[in-house]
Amino acid sequence: MGPSSEKVKDPVCHMWVAPEQFAISYQGMDFAFCSQQCKDRFLANPHLYIGVPGAPAPKQEGQEVFKRRRLRLETPLSDVHAQQVTEQLLAMMGVYSVDIDAGELTITYDLLQATAEQIEATLQQAGACLGEGWSERLRRAFVHYLEENEVANREVQPGPHGHGGHHRD
Numbered sequence: 001m002g003p004s005s006e007k008v009k010d011p012v013c014h015m016w017v018a019p020e021q022f023a024i025s026y027q028g029m030d031f032a033f034c035s036q037q038c039k040d041r042f043l044a045n046p047h048l049y050i051g052v053p054g055a056p057a058p059k060q061e062g063q064e065v066f067k068r069r070r071l072r073l074e075t076p077l078s079d080v081h082a083q084q085v086t087e088q089l090l091a092m093m094g095v096y097s098v099d100i101d102a103g104e105l106t107i108t109y110d111l112l113q114a115t116a117e118q119i120e121a122t123l124q125q126a127g128a129c130l131g132e133g134w135s136e137r138l139r140r141a142f143v144h145y146l147e148e149n150e151v152a153n154r155e156v157q158p159g160p161h162g163h164g165g166h167h168r169d
Helices: 036-044 079-090 116-125 134-154
Strands: 024-026 029-031 066-072 095-101 104-110 156-158 165-167
Touching: 024 036, 036 116, 066 116, 079 095, 079 116, 104 116
Parallel strands: none
Antiparallel strands: 024 029, 066 104, 095 104, 156 165
16 A cells, blocks of 8 residues: 555556546546646556556556657747746656757657657747747657657557457567
8 A cells, every 4th residue: 555545656657646636437447647747648548557467567567768859949048948948847747857958959758757749838838939830840740650659569458358468569
């Protein structure tokens, strides 16, 4: 049992939370999350976090999938704005480092806890303007496509008879 019998473990980040916090039911099991970010991450690929009978999930095995992304900013950020963006990104679950140098942002994060889409939403909230040209839109779509395929390939899948499981390759 956890530190308190009134708490349950968030399957994404493993924080102890109240059972009604961001609560959902999935396949007859109840889950609670520390944040909307963790809840969304779980709902996108639940078997990354809970596995299937006979096959633990990558998160249950303690796996981390570190990604480093370099994004070119439309215009360089001032020191103050760069600090604000850095603080907001580092406040996200699963973001481990942020470096802003001139017009480039480098971020390192755990793909099992944060997505490029969530990071871009945080950047927009912080006021950082990523390029809006078509080449940039296509590049971001490509990054999202690659990440989601990588996530899907790590998700544990039920075996042919609903027992056991395997990772897709």
